[in-house]
Amino acid sequence: MQLEGKIALITGGGQGIGRGIVDRFLEEGAQVAILQRRPLDSELDKHAGVLGIQADVSDSSAISPAVERAVEQFGGVDILVNNAGIMFERSVSEIRPEEWDLMIAINMRAPLFLTQAALPHMRRRGGGSIINIGSIEGLAANPSHAAYCASKAGIHGMTRALAVDLGKDNIRCNAIAPGWISSELSESYLDSQADPAAILEALNRLHPLGRVGRPEDVGDLAVYLAGDKSGFLTGEVVVLDGGRTARLPLPF
Incomplete structure (x- = not known):
């Protein structure tokens, strides 16, 4: 098992991409704390290797207590997956300040302060892996996605900056940029x-x-980025889109 003995904290792990990551981490032997607003479904809630923590990551004051709860239960943090995010469609002329602020709070601010809260525990365990879930929309754009694209491009930039700052602590940081999942x-x-x-x-x-794509496709890549086999890989944004953005469009 690639993640035997590892402790992971995953935001928004109850469904979608997050669930694909959770399922694969459990298959590979990790213990997993899932941080999200909603309670876990019964299957995850009853799993011996899972801890559910209900908290709103848009509330900065809830972040540190949530990380401490995971550490109290499992003894530390080796892997942080910043997966929770929101998306809305608005034309540039219609974006409201409160919508922009919520997008940035969840998609960008929460990953930074979750990282900050997890750092002492990763350092104590000799290192760790941070995985940010970005998007191909951090590299290109769909109509009416200005706020979402900005938040995901920001996550890609933050990923590189964290890799530079934390490498001395043997803490790696990479991002996955999924396409349509x-x-x-x-x-x-x-x-x-x-x-x-x-x-x-x-x-x-x-x-x-x-x-x-399927959620488990993202989970497979996350397992690699979380495990020791990717020990020299940091600061990268890995596009996972089935070749969609590699293909040039034709006019016919």
Whole structure:
């Protein structure tokens, strides 16, 4: 097992990409603390290797107590996965200050202060791995996603800065930039469209691999970044999108 004896703290781990990461970490032998606003489902709640911590990461005052709760339960933190995030669609002229502030609070501020709270425990254990979940929208943009794109580009930049600052402590920091990953949220979005099947077929065609991603695809990469096999890898943003952004569009 690649993560035997490791202790991970994962935000937003109850569904979607976060759940894919949680499931793979558990399969590889890690103990996992899941930090999110909602209670865990019964399957995760009953798992002996899982601790559920209910907290709102947009509230900075809740972050340090949540990390301390994980340390109290498991004895430390080796891996931090900053996965929790939000997205909304607004034209540039319609973005409200409170929406912008919430986006930055969850998508950028929380990862920084979670890292800050986890640092003493990682240092005490001789190092660690921080994995930030960015997005291909930190590299390119969809319409009406100015706030979301800004937050994810910021996470990519923060990832590199953390890698530079924390390397001396044997703490690595990398980001995963997923493309379209099938999840409860993406399925709901498709279901809201006039012809979900046609849209899914078109989405599949966008990808050279012929399909959209799955949460476990992100989980597989997160296992590698969290484990000792990636011990010389830090400061990188790894695009995980089935080749979508590698493909140049044709005019026909």
